[in-house]
Amino acid sequence: MGKTILTGDRPTGRLHIGHYVGSLRQRVALQNSGEYDKIYIMIADAQALTDNFDNPDKVRQNIIEVALDYVSAGLDPAKSTLFIQSQISELTELTFYYMNLVTVSRLQRNPTVKSEIQLRNFEASIPVGFFTYPISQAADITFCKANVVPVGEDQLPMLEQTKEIVHKFNAVYAPDNPVLVEPKALVPEAEACKRLPGTDGKAKMSKSLGNCIYLADSADEVRTKIMSMYTDPLHLQVSDPGHLEGNTVFTYLDAFARDEHFERYCPDYANLDEMKAHYTKGGLGDVKVKKLLNNIVQEELEPIRKRRAEYEKDIPEIYNILRKGSDAAREVAAQTLSEVKRAMKIDYFEDMELIRAQSEKYKGSSSC
Numbered sequence: 001m002g003k004t005i006l007t008g009d010r011p012t013g014r015l016h017i018g019h020y021v022g023s024l025r026q027r028v029a030l031q032n033s034g035e036y037d038k039i040y041i042m043i044a045d046a047q048a049l050t051d052n053f054d055n056p057d058k059v060r061q062n063i064i065e066v067a068l069d070y071v072s073a074g075l076d077p078a079k080s081t082l083f084i085q086s087q088i089s090e091l092t093e094l095t096f097y098y099m100n101l102v103t104v105s106r107l108q109r110n111p112t113v114k115s116e117i118q119l120r121n122f123e124a125s126i127p128v129g130f131f132t133y134p135i136s137q138a139a140d141i142t143f144c145k146a147n148v149v150p151v152g153e154d155q156l157p158m159l160e161q162t163k164e165i166v167h168k169f170n171a172v173y174a175p176d177n178p179v180l181v182e183p184k185a186l187v188p189e190a191e192a193c194k195r196l197p198g199t200d201g202k203a204k205m206s207k208s209l210g211n212c213i214y215l216a217d218s219a220d221e222v223r224t225k226i227m228s229m230y231t232d233p234l235h236l237q238v239s240d241p242g243h244l245e246g247n248t249v250f251t252y253l254d255a256f257a258r259d260e261h262f263e264r265y266c267p268d269y270a271n272l273d274e275m276k277a278h279y280t281k282g283g284l285g286d287v288k289v290k291k292l293l294n295n296i297v298q299e300e301l302e303p304i305r306k307r308r309a310e311y312e313k314d315i316p317e318i319y320n321i322l323r324k325g326s327d328a329a330r331e332v333a334a335q336t337l338s339e340v341k342r343a344m345k346i347d348y349f350e351d352m353e354l355i356r357a358q359s360e361k362y363k364g365s366s367s368c
C-alpha cells in the first residue's frame with residue numbers, strides 16, 4: 001500500500017512560528033523527501049466553524065492567509081494537494097456514518113476537547129457540532145486513507161479517536177476486507193517544537209494574548225518581538241547565573257538553532273550546549289542570546305517572506321490552486337465513500353445482485 005499524508009489547520013488566523021516548528025516545517029521536509037505517494041494539506045474551515053459559527057467572515061478571510069502561509073513556507077501545489085474542507089461534501093457524509101461508532105462518553109473523555117470547552121466557556125452548553133468535531137476529523141483523515149498524519153501533540157487525542165473509528169468500522173462492516181486505514185501520528189521529536197511558548201513565556205502562542213511571531217511578520221516586527229522576549233526574571237546582571245528552565249529565548253533556540261548557526265552568528269560557542277553552559281554559570285547577557293536568536297529566526301523566515309511577497313501578487317492563482325486541490329480531493333473522497341457505503345450495505349442501486357435476489361424472493365409470492 002502507498003504512503004499517504006494528510007494534515008491541516010483551522011483557518012482562524014495567520015500561522016505563526018509555533019505552527020512552523022510544530023508541523024509546517026516537517027510537512028515541507030516530508031513533501032520534499034519523495035517518500036510519499038500522496039500528500040493532502042487541508043484548510044479545515046468546517047472545523048473552524050464549529051466554534052466560530054457566528055463569525056463566518058473570520059473564517060472566510062483566513063482561508064487566503066493560511067493558503068499564503070502554506071505556499072510561502074514551501075508547500076508546493078505540484079507535489080501536495082492543498083484543499084478546503086467544506087468543499088468536499090463527502091466528508092460530512094462520512095462523519096454522519098462514523099457517528100454511530102462513537103459514544104458520547106468517549107467524546108467527553110477527549111482531553112483536547114475538554115480544555116477547548118473550558119477555554120471557550122462552553123461548559124454550560126456545548127454546540128453539538130463542536131462536540132463532535134473529533135469524528136469529523138476522523139473523516140478528514142480516512143477519506144484519503146492517510147497512514148501518516150504530521151501534527152502537534154495536542155492532536156494526539158484526535159488520532160486516537162480516528163484509530164478507534166477505523167478499527168470499529170472495519171470490524172463491524174468489513175471484517176474480511178478492511179476498507180479504512182489506521183493512521184499514525186507524526187509528532188516532532190524535539191520537546192521545544194511540540195509546544196512553542198508565546199514570546200511572553202506563556203504556555204502557548206495565541207492571537208488573543210498577542211504573544212505570537214507570525215510567518216508573515218516583517219523583519220522589523222520579528223526583531224522587536226525577539227528583543228523584548230521573556231527570559232529569566234532572576235537574571236538581572238550579566239554576571240548572575242541564568243536559568244534555562246522556562247526561559248523562552250532558550251526554548252526557541254532549542255527549536256531553531258543548529259551548530260552551523262553558531263559558526264555564522266556567534267563563533268564564541270561551538271553549539272547551543274556551550275552557550276547554555278556559559279549562561280547558567282553566569283557572565284552571558286540576555287541581549288547577546290536574543291541577537292543570536294534573531295539572526296537565526298530571520299534566516300529561516302526570510303525566504304518564506306520573499307515567497308509570500310511573490311504569491312501575494314497573484315491572489316486569484318492561490319484560489320485556483322485551492323480549487324484544483326479541492327476537485328482532486330473530492331474525487332478521492334467519493335471513491336472512499338462508495339466503498340464505505342458498499343461495506344455498510346447502503347449501495348442499493350449499485351448492487352445488481354441485491355435487486356435480482358429480491359425479485360427471486362417475491363416471485364410467485366403474490367397471492368391472488
Ligand code: TRP
Binds near residue numbers: 140
Ligand atoms: N484540528 C486541527 C487543528 O486544530 C485541524 C485539523 C482538522 C486536522 N482536520 C485535521 C489536522 C485532520 C490533522 C488531520 O489545527
